[in-house]
Amino acid sequence: MEEDRKVVIELQDVKRYFKVGSETVKALRGVSFKIHEGEFVTIQGTSGSGKSTLLNQLGCLDTPTSGEYFLDGVAVRKMSKNQRAHLRNQKIGFVFQNYNLLANTTAVENVELPLMYNSKYSARQRREAAVKALQAVGLGDRLNHKSNQMSGGQMQRVAIARALVNDPTILLADEATGNLDTRTSFEMLVLFQKLHAEGHTIIFVTHNPEIAEYASRNINLRDGMIKEDTVNTNIKSAAEALAALPLPQDD
Amino acid sequence: MNIINLIKVSITAVAANKMRSFLSTLGIIIGVGAVIAMMSIGQGAKQNIRAELSTMGSNLLTIRPGADNGPGGVRKDPSAMQTLKLSDYQSLSQNREFVKYVSPEVMASGQVVYGNKNATTTVYGESEEYPDMKQWKVEQGVAFTQDDVRRSAKVCLVGKTVVDNLFGEGADPVGKVIRFKSIPLSIVGVLKSKGYNSWGMDQDDVIIAPFTCVMKRIAAQNYFSSINCSAVSEELSDAAMKEIQHKLRENHKIKDASGDSDDFSVRSMAEMMEAIGSTMDMVTLILGIAAGFSLLIAGIGIMNIMLVSVTERTKEIGLRMAVGATGFVISVQFLIEAIVISVTGGIFGVLLGLGASNTIMPLVGLPSVVPTWAIVLSFCICVAIGCIFGYLPARKAANMDPIEAIRHE
């Protein structure tokens, strides 16, 4: 591991327990790791192993029961709800499994959404940033298409553009390709690899073990603990894999 | 997030659900419209009555026999109603300070006959000052004089309706002699037509004769049913009233200056206008409150719709929170949505109310008076409704957990 790069995420024995009735569900039982700037990490594990719970921690949507989480050097656990909202707004880009776009709203308006909650942006700067983000995901020609007029892949691109628009410290994706067909999934992977190459720090939760081959590091969870943490030195190119896929039959 | 952004977001959300927003606005439109229309009816009626009263002379004072028991008071025995005597008139007439005109009143109803025609009417016994006091012009002929009063002369002034009934329209009755209860009265003048008053009484169906004549020859009574006076000016009504009370108490040997043992009562027109004004204000208020209840219902309607909207948009709320909206910002967004709905409704409601008032009021012959404060008030009420009934849904939205909200299907 190249230790000279900046640490953007540091978890110290993070535990997350849920009280369900009289029982306690231990979703995370003590997770510790560091993620450096520019890493492309996949998080894998069986269903119920705590992947989403972990990602919610990283995305400051939730706070640990115990343990510490430092994002960009800032301790998150003791933050108030509002401070976390602010942090999400400034430092985190979240791509959700089922896109989560605003219905009946154009691509550019969807992408503008996080900046609406940032008073530093004027209406013009907001529009400019949104257009730039959409161009980065290859939707420069679909700015004013409404969310319900787009394909799944296009919607996911809009969601990625929305996650990028605030120039976040980390980009988080929970099953971002879960709802897409193989071809579109690879298109997304190409996009993520491109973003990785541009220097973004990406954390990608997935069921699909294949995807780990396209990332720089893989963390495997089981029962709320890290089972395996491996660095991938032989990163495959998603663009090549996409080119190797059989072309879709159009009839 | 600045407030302009928030308002934009809210308006977009309201516009995205046009039908639903319209339906929730409807209650407000009808509510505000009703409030405005009711205000207009109340205030229009008030203005109309006041205008009519002031043409009757706003400086008039009426003295009635009997203690002032207030409206609906119990009537005393007949002798209590016979306290106004000739001596009272005389002392009121002499040494006038704030009182300008004085005329006692005695009435008698019955048949008046001229030739082979007859009509039922009322004879009013008055002093020679009566036409001046009432600012009632004598159109043909002249008024009777002080001398006529002293002599109990059998002369009279007649109203237009009496002329029409007995002589036919347009005839000149001056100098003719009519008979009222077999007493011959010689017509000396005709009073200018006044038409009907707002109680539907024909003000021209009268005969005015010297009170001495009516008392002695027609009604055969030695007391007055009332004495009318006019103050030098409306502002001096109160002073004139004091003057009258003072003189009458002296006449009636009443020591008590508090008015509690008075055997007469004095009412000024100014007072009456005041009373009617406040009664009409009360009526307006009651109408307004009744209409206001529809606003309450409308507010509950908005709350209902907003609650449904919050539940329906749980996912959207979760998303907004996930990208950095705080609970406060979310609650403000929903509050503004509620206010946008209620204020939009308020605007159309005011237009509806104005329209209704302007079409209905002229139909019933009343002026359309919509006080500006009523419009401003309705507006404030709309904002308040938005705040009050938007609060619960807004709080519900603000308290959502982003993780759960975003998973909501």
Ligand SMILES: Nc1ncnc2c1ncn2[C@@H]1O[C@H](COP(=O)(O)OP(=O)(O)OP(=O)(O)O)[C@@H](O)[C@H]1O
């Ligand atoms: N809000 C919650 N309340 C109670 N238990 C929860 C909650 N969230 C997660 N859990 C529990 O924590 C454990 C881990 O859940 P999590 O959603 O992180 O799994 P996952 O690895 O993302 O699974 P999947 O691959 O199916 O998405 C599960 O047993 C789940 O039931």
Ligand SMILES: [Mg+2]
């Ligand atoms: Mg999951």
